[in-house]
Amino acid sequence: MEQRKDRTPEAIPSKLDPHSGLAAGIAVVQAHLATLPGAPGVYRMLGDRGEPLYVGKARNLRKRVANYASPAKLPIRLQRMIAATRSMEFVTTHTEVEALLLELNMIKRLKPRYNVLLRDDKSFPYVLIPGDHEFPQVIKHRGAQARKGRYFGPFASAGAVNRTIVTLQRAFLLRNCSDNVFASRTRPCLQYQIKRCSAPCAGKIGAPEYTALVEQAHDFLAGHSGQVQSRIALEMQQASDDLEFERAAVLRDRINALSHVRAHQDINVQGITDADVIALHQEAGQSCVQVFFFRDGRNYGNRAFFPSQSKAVESEEVLAAFVGQFYDRVTPPKLILLSEKPAEAALLAEALTVRAERRVRLEIPQRGGRRKLVDHARQNARDALARRMAESASHRRLLDSLAETLGLDAPPERIEVYDNSHIQGSNAVGGMIVAGPDGLMKNAYRKFNIRGPKDAEPGPGRGGDDYAMMREVLTRRFARALKEDPDRESETWPDLVIVDGGKGQLSVARGVFADLGIDDVALLGIAKGPDRNAGRETLHLLDRAPFSLSERDPVLYFLQRLRDEAHRFAIGTHRARRTKRIAASPLDEVPGIGGKRKKALLMHFGSAQAVAAAGLADLEAVEGISRAVARKIYGHFNEDQ
Numbered sequence: 001m002e003q004r005k006d007r008t009p010e011a012i013p014s015k016l017d018p019h020s021g022l023a024a025g026i027a028v029v030q031a032h033l034a035t036l037p038g039a040p041g042v043y044r045m046l047g048d049r050g051e052p053l054y055v056g057k058a059r060n061l062r063k064r065v066a067n068y069a070s071p072a073k074l075p076i077r078l079q080r081m082i083a084a085t086r087s088m089e090f091v092t093t094h095t096e097v098e099a100l101l102l103e104l105n106m107i108k109r110l111k112p113r114y115n116v117l118l119r120d121d122k123s124f125p126y127v128l129i130p131g132d133h134e135f136p137q138v139i140k141h142r143g144a145q146a147r148k149g150r151y152f153g154p155f156a157s158a159g160a161v162n163r164t165i166v167t168l169q170r171a172f173l174l175r176n177c178s179d180n181v182f183a184s185r186t187r188p189c190l191q192y193q194i195k196r197c198s199a200p201c202a203g204k205i206g207a208p209e210y211t212a213l214v215e216q217a218h219d220f221l222a223g224h225s226g227q228v229q230s231r232i233a234l235e236m237q238q239a240s241d242d243l244e245f246e247r248a249a250v251l252r253d254r255i256n257a258l259s260h261v262r263a264h265q266d267i268n269v270q271g272i273t274d275a276d277v278i279a280l281h282q283e284a285g286q287s288c289v290q291v292f293f294f295r296d297g298r299n300y301g302n303r304a305f306f307p308s309q310s311k312a313v314e315s316e317e318v319l320a321a322f323v324g325q326f327y328d329r330v331t332p333p334k335l336i337l338l339s340e341k342p343a344e345a346a347l348l349a350e351a352l353t354v355r356a357e358r359r360v361r362l363e364i365p366q367r368g369g370r371r372k373l374v375d376h377a378r379q380n381a382r383d384a385l386a387r388r389m390a391e392s393a394s395h396r397r398l399l400d401s402l403a404e405t406l407g408l409d410a411p412p413e414r415i416e417v418y419d420n421s422h423i424q425g426s427n428a429v430g431g432m433i434v435a436g437p438d439g440l441m442k443n444a445y446r447k448f449n450i451r452g453p454k455d456a457e458p459g460p461g462r463g464g465d466d467y468a469m470m471r472e473v474l475t476r477r478f479a480r481a482l483k484e485d486p487d488r489e490s491e492t493w494p495d496l497v498i499v500d501g502g503k504g505q506l507s508v509a510r511g512v513f514a515d516l517g518i519d520d521v522a523l524l525g526i527a528k529g530p531d532r533n534a535g536r537e538t539l540h541l542l543d544r545a546p547f548s549l550s551e552r553d554p555v556l557y558f559l560q561r562l563r564d565e566a567h568r569f570a571i572g573t574h575r576a577r578r579t580k581r582i583a584a585s586p587l588d589e590v591p592g593i594g595g596k597r598k599k600a601l602l603m604h605f606g607s608a609q610a611v612a613a614a615g616l617a618d619l620e621a622v623e624g625i626s627r628a629v630a631r632k633i634y635g636h637f638n639e640d641q
């Protein structure tokens with residue numbers, strides 16, 4: 001793989017003025033054509049600050065890039081992209097499949113403005129039964145599958161995983177406590193009393209019997225639910241014959257739990273065990289892609305996606321871009337059923353096969369049960385897009401009304417709301433939420449750990465001054481924004497900033513903006529009403545007397561939702577930081593002390609304070625602690641000696 005970076009077109013033989021927008025972009029393209037190879041590869045189009053505008057792949061780089069030198073036949077979207085292009089970068093590859101995989105990776109990492117982008121980048125949850133414990137639990141898992149065990153999924157939502165885990169615990173009596181709780185417990189907990197756990201922690205069940213329950217859970221999740229249910233039914237009948245009615249009742253409850261899951265998850269389409277069903281619907285320049293997950297003959301739920309930058313892009317290109325980016329973070333199943341043929345379907349299937357390290361088939365069913373599945377997914381996509389468009393239209397009307405109420409020149413395209421959270425100054429954090437024409441933009445949320453003044457005493461109590469906290473958050477946010485985007489050309493600049501508070505917080509925000517030379521961003525403060533009653537808030541603007549809105553005014557409801565979301569986000573961040581600090585140990589700060597050595601020290605001395613007070617000889621006596629490590633620990637807690 002060979003990479004080349006060509007930044008400036010010098011001495012370009014062109015009659016076009018190289019500084020006249022589109023002409024300048026054409027000149028950049030022409031400057032590279034003479035030296036581009038006819039090999040597969042990936043090209044990047046960059047703006048004047050080096051920001052990525054577009055990432056594309058080609059079987060023949062020279063021929064593909066040459067298309068941009070004659071933009072008259074290209075869509076307006078691409079003409080604008082060429083006009084903004086000031087440099088290009090290229091990476092040659094051995095094959096077109098390698099180029100496609102590299103392109104998808106770059107799109108995910110760089111998020112270029114003119115590419116069709118999959119905006120929802122959350123990982124999907126799985127059910128994990130660990131294989132590194134004698135009595136494994138059933139847990140929800142996200143991220144890399146590095147831990148030893150069996151993974152089942154992906155599930156469309158965390159709620160679907162949680163419901164499945166609860167049912168598995170009821171049906172197979174598997175524990176749900178953490179490994180630390182399990183290791184320290186000697187008596188059964190309430191879960192055992194209500195027949196939700198077999199209590200291996202207290203020896204109520206042996207390892208062979210518990211392993212048999214785990215194997216039944218494996219079989220159930222692997223699609224053999226009928227056989228599992230039949231075996232449990234035979235056990236129930238045998239218990240009844242033996243007059244063990246209490247045990248028979250427990251087995252009956254397990255069968256009922258399994259029946260409940262099967263009723264919600266089983267499908268009856270011939271030949272389908274592992275498959276994803278993907279359907280696209282486009283309307284009014286917007287796209288919705290609906291994905292249904294089927295694993296081991298079960299429906300693991302569905303999720304709707306709304307790719308950005310898909311306006312005026314053909315449906316087959318949108319679908320190809322979505323499938324490629326979606327399976328960059330999800331292992332593709334053996335079969336993918338599509339509502340229509342994506343662009344370069346054969347190449348896309350080959351790339352997915354390489355990624356999955358086994359054959360992946362793309363099919364566009366025309367009849368039968370598979371076609372019904374695709375039609376069902378398409379109808380879901382149509383309904384989801386209709387709901388989104390209705391919500392967007394309602395949201396647009398709210399923004400129009402907000403602009404009229406506040407006297408803004410135009411409806412705000414980006415609103416930032418700030419709030420702080422702390423307990424008497426401890427673990428102080430600031431939160432920023434963002435809203436736009438399409439609603440809340442959660443991927444743009446930001447949190448700020450309050451540092452406080454440089455001369456403040458160290459410790460968790462810094463930052464108790466609410467005004468100082470607000471000043472620090474706003475200064476850090478907008479000083480960085482000015483540094484990264486001094487011309488304010490990006491979409492990350494707000495049109496309206498809302499602070500949770502009254503005249504004082506608004507004055508702080510005005511002072512920060514005055515210090516930074518920002519005079520074109522509207523400011524609004526929302527003060528809580530008497531007794532903090534919702535509906536009696538007072539609004540503060542810089543050039544108007546404080547005023548209130550009618551309790552039933554939709555604009556007031558909208559502002560309340562934004563304020564409450566900022567409050568929720570700030571409190572959640574504060575609680576997470578406080579929990580982390582509570583759980584922290586002084587031993588975490590000792591370099592070279594990992595989990596195993598920390599556990600050995602705590603088991604030997606009983607507490608971190610006892611470790612800090614221990615002598616060098618006592619530290620050396622701990623199993624697994626060498627003389628060098630003991631000296632390091634002793635030196636960390638006794639620097640003055």
